[in-house]
Amino acid sequence: MPSASAAAAALVLLFLAFSLSNAQPGFISLDCGGDDDYTDGIGIQWTSDAKFVSAGQEANLLLQNQQLQQYTTVRSFPADNRKYCYTMNVRNRTRYLVRATFLYGNFDNSNVYPKFDLSLGPTPWTTVVIDDATTPVVQEAIILAAAPTLSVCLSNASTGQPFISTLELRQFNGSLYYTTDEKQFFLRLSARINFGAESNASVRYPDDPFDRIWESDLVRRANYLVDVAPGTERISTTKPIFVSTNEEPPQRVMQTAVVGKNGSLTYRIDLEDFPGNAWGVSYFAEIEDLAPNQTRKFKLVIPGKPEFSKPTVDVEENAQGKYCLYEPGYTNIPLPFVFSFGFKKTNDSSEGPILNAMEIYKYIEISVGSQDANIMASLVSRYPEAGWAQEGGDPCLPASWSWVQCSSEAAPRIFSISLSGKNITGSIPVELTKLSGLVELKLDGNSFTGQIPDFTGCHDLQYIHLEDNQLTGALPPSLGELPNLKELYIQNNKLSGEVPQALFKKSIIFNFSGNSDLRMGHSNTGRTIVIIVCAVVGAILILVAAIVCYLFTCKRKKKSSDETVVIAAPAKKLGSFFSEVATESAHRFALSEIEDATDKFDRRIGSGGFGIVYYGKLTDGREIAVKLLTNDSYQGIREFLNEVTLLSRIHHRNLVSFLGYSQQDGKNILVYEFMHNGTLKEHLRGGPDDVKITSWVKRLEIAEDAAKGIEYLHTGCSPTIIHRDLKSSNILLDKNMRAKVADFGLSKPVVDGSHVSSIVRGTVGYLDPEYYISQQLTEKSDMYSFGVILLELISGHEPISNDNFGLHCRNIVEWARSHMESGDIHGIIDQSLDAGYDLQSVWKIAEVATMCVKPKGVLRPSISEVLKEIQDAIAIELQRELPSSIHHLMSKTSPSEAVNTTGSVQDLEQNASFDELLMRPGLR
Ligand SMILES: *[C@@H]1O[C@H](CO)[C@@H](O)[C@H](O)[C@H]1NC(C)=O
Ligand SMILES: *[C@@H]1O[C@H](CO)[C@@H](O)[C@H](O)[C@H]1NC(C)=O
Ligand SMILES: *[C@@H]1O[C@H](CO)[C@@H](O)[C@H](O)[C@H]1NC(C)=O
Ligand SMILES: *[C@@H]1O[C@H](CO)[C@@H](O)[C@H](O)[C@H]1NC(C)=O
Ligand SMILES: *[C@@H]1O[C@H](CO)[C@@H](O)[C@H](O)[C@H]1NC(C)=O
Ligand SMILES: *[C@@H]1O[C@H](CO)[C@@H](O)[C@H](O)[C@H]1NC(C)=O
Ligand SMILES: *[C@@H]1O[C@H](CO)[C@@H](O)[C@H](O)[C@H]1NC(C)=O
Numbered sequence: 062m063p064s065a066s067a068a069a070a071a072l073v074l075l076f077l078a079f080s081l082s083n084a085q086p087g088f089i090s091l092d093c094g095g096d097d098d099y100t101d102g103i104g105i106q107w108t109s110d111a112k113f114v115s116a117g118q119e120a121n122l123l124l125q126n127q128q129l130q131q132y133t134t135v136r137s138f139p140a141d142n143r144k145y146c147y148t149m150n151v152r153n154r155t156r157y158l159v160r161a162t163f164l165y166g167n168f169d170n171s172n173v174y175p176k177f178d179l180s181l182g183p184t185p186w187t188t189v190v191i192d193d194a195t196t197p198v199v200q201e202a203i204i205l206a207a208a209p210t211l212s213v214c215l216s217n218a219s220t221g222q223p224f225i226s227t228l229e230l231r232q233f234n235g236s237l238y239y240t241t242d243e244k245q246f247f248l249r250l251s252a253r254i255n256f257g258a259e260s261n262a263s264v265r266y267p268d269d270p271f272d273r274i275w276e277s278d279l280v281r282r283a284n285y286l287v288d289v290a291p292g293t294e295r296i297s298t299t300k301p302i303f304v305s306t307n308e309e310p311p312q313r314v315m316q317t318a319v320v321g322k323n324g325s326l327t328y329r330i331d332l333e334d335f336p337g338n339a340w341g342v343s344y345f346a347e348i349e350d351l352a353p354n355q356t357r358k359f360k361l362v363i364p365g366k367p368e369f370s371k372p373t374v375d376v377e378e379n380a381q382g383k384y385c386l387y388e389p390g391y392t393n394i395p396l397p398f399v400f401s402f403g404f405k406k407t408n409d410s411s412e413g414p415i416l417n418a419m420e421i422y423k424y425i426e427i428s429v430g431s432q433d434a435n436i437m438a439s440l441v442s443r444y445p446e447a448g449w450a451q452e453g454g455d456p457c458l459p460a461s462w463s464w465v466q467c468s469s470e471a472a473p474r475i476f477s478i479s480l481s482g483k484n485i486t487g488s489i490p491v492e493l494t495k496l497s498g499l500v501e502l503k504l505d506g507n508s509f510t511g512q513i514p515d516f517t518g519c520h521d522l523q524y525i526h527l528e529d530n531q532l533t534g535a536l537p538p539s540l541g542e543l544p545n546l547k548e549l550y551i552q553n554n555k556l557s558g559e560v561p562q563a564l565f566k567k568s569i570i571f572n573f574s575g576n577s578d579l580r581m582g583h584s585n586t587g588r589t590i591v592i593i594v595c596a597v598v599g600a601i602l603i604l605v606a607a608i609v610c611y612l613f614t615c616k617r618k619k620k621s622s623d624e625t626v627v628i629a630a631p632a633k634k635l636g637s638f639f640s641e642v643a644t645e646s647a648h649r650f651a652l653s654e655i656e657d658a659t660d661k662f663d664r665r666i667g668s669g670g671f672g673i674v675y676y677g678k679l680t681d682g683r684e685i686a687v688k689l690l691t692n693d694s695y696q697g698i699r700e701f702l703n704e705v706t707l708l709s710r711i712h713h714r715n716l717v718s719f720l721g722y723s724q725q726d727g728k729n730i731l732v733y734e735f736m737h738n739g740t741l742k743e744h745l746r747g748g749p750d751d752v753k754i755t756s757w758v759k760r761l762e763i764a765e766d767a768a769k770g771i772e773y774l775h776t777g778c779s780p781t782i783i784h785r786d787l788k789s790s791n792i793l794l795d796k797n798m799r800a801k802v803a804d805f806g807l808s809k810p811v812v813d814g815s816h817v818s819s820i821v822r823g824t825v826g827y828l829d830p831e832y833y834i835s836q837q838l839t840e841k842s843d844m845y846s847f848g849v850i851l852l853e854l855i856s857g858h859e860p861i862s863n864d865n866f867g868l869h870c871r872n873i874v875e876w877a878r879s880h881m882e883s884g885d886i887h888g889i890i891d892q893s894l895d896a897g898y899d900l901q902s903v904w905k906i907a908e909v910a911t912m913c914v915k916p917k918g919v920l921r922p923s924i925s926e927v928l929k930e931i932q933d934a935i936a937i938e939l940q941r942e943l944p945s946s947i948h949h950l951m952s953k954t955s956p957s958e959a960v961n962t963t964g965s966v967q968d969l970e971q972n973a974s975f976d977e978l979l980m981r982p983g984l985r
Contacts, residue, residue: 087232094134115451122166144216146453175221183458248422257317292323321413327403342390359414474498647709648721684735715770738794826860841918848913857891
């Protein structure tokens with residue numbers, strides 16, 4: 062054997078020399094945030110990560126102690142709901158070690174220790190938690206590449222910003238780390254320990270040709286290798302060890318070991334993210350020169366698991382020689398979080414056990430990813446230069462690409478593509494027609510040429526935006542056969558031929574103006590024909606079209622007997638002014654007109670979400686409220702126009718009317734009707750100029766008006782609109798003190814039940830805690846805010862106050878709830894209300910408000926249910942004004958079912974801690 066091991070050692074040395082001089086085959090070593098390529102002290106060649114990632118910001122760390130060069134820079138990413146991916150080329154069907162390291166070093170000067178998620182392609186890998194600014198966090202995984210590229214993505218920051226220091230890829234060959242389930246599971250490293258190490262330093266490249274990092278057992282960490290048995294001694298040798306089998310641990314690691322001089326070795330170690338199923342092996346080699354009459358035989362001991370103690374290890378015999386590797390282990394063993402293990406000598410053994418090294422990995426199930434991943438990979442590969450095509454990773458998991466929206470299934474499908482205004486040329490990529498779950502397709506404002514492809518495969522397609530491109534040819538008849546089509550925009554292209562008849566037989570919004578060679582075809586008599594071309598010639602027609610547009614977007618209260626037909630010729634007459642705003646049915650104001658009306662933004666009347674509001678008066682005498690949006694409200698012109706389009710379709714008596722918009726000189730302006738009596742907030746608190754509303758019936762009427770407006774947003778519009786920022790300062794009062802809801806629609810609508818989550822928007826005190834935590838937006842978040850408004854109407858207090866709610870409470874919800882629970886309705890009623898209200902109607906509103914502010918959204922009522930309660934309360938008040946003979950006297954009883962009793966204490970606590978969270982400075 063010695064000759065064989067010597068030969069093997071020579072081979073290993075040769076291999077080392079080879080890899081040293083040859084830029085490490087199969088190594089990728091990215092110094093994240095670094096600009097230079099360099100070779101470090103141990104011979105690893107680092108490169109800048111800039112070519113492997115399409116986003117992020119570089120930062121230099123100011124470190125006190127000497128750090129390795131690769132740790133002196135990081136790349137950080139925004140803490141938003143996107144993911145940021147590194148994409149590296151790999152050899153398919155080859156196993157790789159992937160290592161990512163994170164040294165925080167206070168790169169953002171905030172001293173907020175980041176916490177975020179790391180994923181391998183679509184599969185969650187781990188959550189990176191930083192709890193020390195100067196020690197790198199290291200994450201390793203071993204995965205079989207199943208495609209020519211491998212992506213590592215950062216996402217879902219819960220504190221701080223996601224960042225990364227290094228990303229390393231090491232290719233394994235042969236059968237190293239082969240597991241039978243490697244296509245379904247990858248291995249996440251939990252422990253890789255070099256026992257008997259001579260110093261604290263880890264062993265890695267070039268001692269380990271695969272650059273695994275073998276941690277020294279001398280390194281002391283919490284719950285890491287504790288409960289060491291007495292009599293444990295460290296031994297080492299300089300003789301070569303034969304290691305070229307199985308996982309090929311490095312010789313240097315095998316040359317040291319611990320032995321249990323008193324008969325046993327024991328250790329306890331915390332395994333992060335366990336319990337779970339593990340791949341775990343021990344590495345043994347006999348490195349003591351035992352006399353012929355000496356033996357070393359021992360068994361594994363796992364407390365409580367006698368079944369693992371059956372096999373006896375006789376290192377020399379099992380390895381077929383001294384100084385040879387023997388590697389027993391379990392390829393699939395369930396392990397607990399706190400793992401105790403040991404080795405105990407057998408009775409017939411003269412020597413105690415030996416242990417040279419050990420590795421434990423957890424099996425992580427590989428996500429299959431989104432159903433459309435291959436189609437999308439093919440799509441983006443067509444645009445190697447475009448930034449939007451370089452986001453990397455799976456299109457949907459763990460977060461979707463910025464221009465894609467996905468369903469929430471385990472294997473998601475893409476339902477929305479938004480590539481508006483991306484300067485894309487060439488024909489419309491055929492991959493799009495293969496996305497079977499597609500509902501919305503936005504390709505407008507690019508330079509697409511060629512024909513519109515056949516979208517028959519996208520059965521669910523509802524919204525198609527192809528306007529403002531260079532598309533040619535005829536409209537494919539298949540467009541008319543899309544069963545769910547609702548909106549089709551193809552204006553301002555070079556399309557020709559006849560519009561397919563089938564398109565006229567549908568109730569859709571269809572804009573095909575600005576295609577000079579496109580013909581209408583023959584007349585379409587009978588049938589329900591609703592063709593709406595929003596871009597029309599005269600202002601009157603624009604107005605009509607606008608009305609029709611929203612009529613068909615939002616449900617009409619009364620069914621009109623006749624279908625409306627508005628047909629405008631696809632006019633060559635269209636001036637550039639109109640074609641520019643062809644998608645909108647809203648009125649466009651010139652900036653000069655707005656400036657004249659507002660006297661150059663002279664009178665500021667408020668500020669709301671997204672901007673400042675000014676008073677204005679148009680030349681025709683109409684008073685207007687002009688909202689000048691802050692510049693960062695929208696990413697681009699398109700987004701602004703999209704929202705304007707949406708706003709122009711929403712119309713209701715209890716919503717502040719949207720009159721038009723202006724977009725010029727970098728200013729985005731929305732114009733609304735002016736509401737003479739300001740906000741509800743002012744009329745609840747009272748002020749120098751504001752009359753406090755002291756009539757309870759009047760407050761109920763305001764609640765009713767607001768509820769009607771919200772009901773329309775929630776149930777009357779398709780897709781549903783969630784307000785997201787309901788508060789008493791967003792409920793405005795007109796000349797007659799009737800209320801209208803303001804500031805709606807400036808947010809993305811809910812698309813087909815899957816909730817579009819974007820950065821949490823809302824106001825402290827009104828913000829739904831469930832939404833804040835989950836970021837899943839539903840109508841029930843508005844209900845929470847509305848519940849707070851109802852409590853304001855009852856009490857006259859602001860939702861957050863340091864003075865009004867007693868010693869330990871700053872929040873109206875908690876305060877009202879505790880009064881309600883003790884049956885003390887008087888304690889929350891505004892003292893300045895006019896006497897003579899019926900206590901029962903107040904109870905009714907207080908109860909429904911309590912329901913609205915329940916911590917769990919599913920337990921909150923719908924706006925329609927709330928509206929009914931308000932109307933009942935009004936009925937009680939009106940009845941009271943009738944002769945006293947039928948005046949019922951229930952008002953003194955406090956309804957026992959006023960508050961749900963079970964669980965309310967818990968709810969209270971949850972709310973309290975949530976409030977704490979919100980009140981912390983810096984969060985908002
Ligand atoms: C990668 O290998 C797998 C088999 O392990 C095969 O199914 C797949 O098609 C390959 N992918 C590519 C892009 O070659
Ligand atoms: C994001 O992180 C939070 C907290 O760490 C976790 O509860 C949540 O499941 C994560 N979300 C996703 C989509 O992984
Ligand atoms: C593994 O790769 C190294 C160099 O990268 C090579 O010398 C060695 O022969 C390979 N082993 C197997 C089993 O392919
Ligand atoms: C190892 O590091 C610890 C601190 O982590 C230190 O106390 C100890 O002296 C070091 N031991 C060696 C052998 O370097
Ligand atoms: C090891 O065992 C011997 C005798 O069995 C005993 O004297 C000695 O104290 C033990 N050592 C330790 C560290 O427990
Ligand atoms: C082994 O043999 C040596 C002499 O060669 C003797 O001194 C020693 O006690 C023996 N040890 C055992 C465990 O029998
Ligand atoms: C659009 O693409 C062309 C080349 O295809 C390029 O010259 C031009 O700068 C791009 N415009 C923008 C705004 O990116």
